[in-house]
Amino acid sequence: MRVTIRRSGSGLSAYVPKKDIEEPIVKVENESLWGGFVVLRNGWRLLLPDLPEDTSLPVTVEARKIVNDAARKETS
Known part of the structure; x- marks a missing residue:
């Protein structure tokens, strides 16, 4: 997924346009x-x-979202 990394007044942030979240x-x-x-x-x-x-x-x-192992085991 495409992610924009930027520096803000309080540190680093990530914006994910596909989900419209920062x-x-x-x-x-x-x-x-x-x-x-x-x-x-x-x-x-x-x-x-x-x-x-x-x-x-x-x-x-281009970043990859990592699904934690516990969640992966529950859905298997």
Whole structure:
């Protein structure tokens, strides 16, 4: 899914146009942001692509939504 990452006054946020939601990023796997997952305030985990550490924001990327293992087991 396409996601726009931007820096706001209170930190980083992610906008998902397909769902028309913007949520603050509350946790990052990698300090450089890229190539790992981020957690949004609504609980979504998104896997971001590998990009150079100095990538300027805002930027739109193709991210993957990670479904947690517990939810996956319940639906199986």
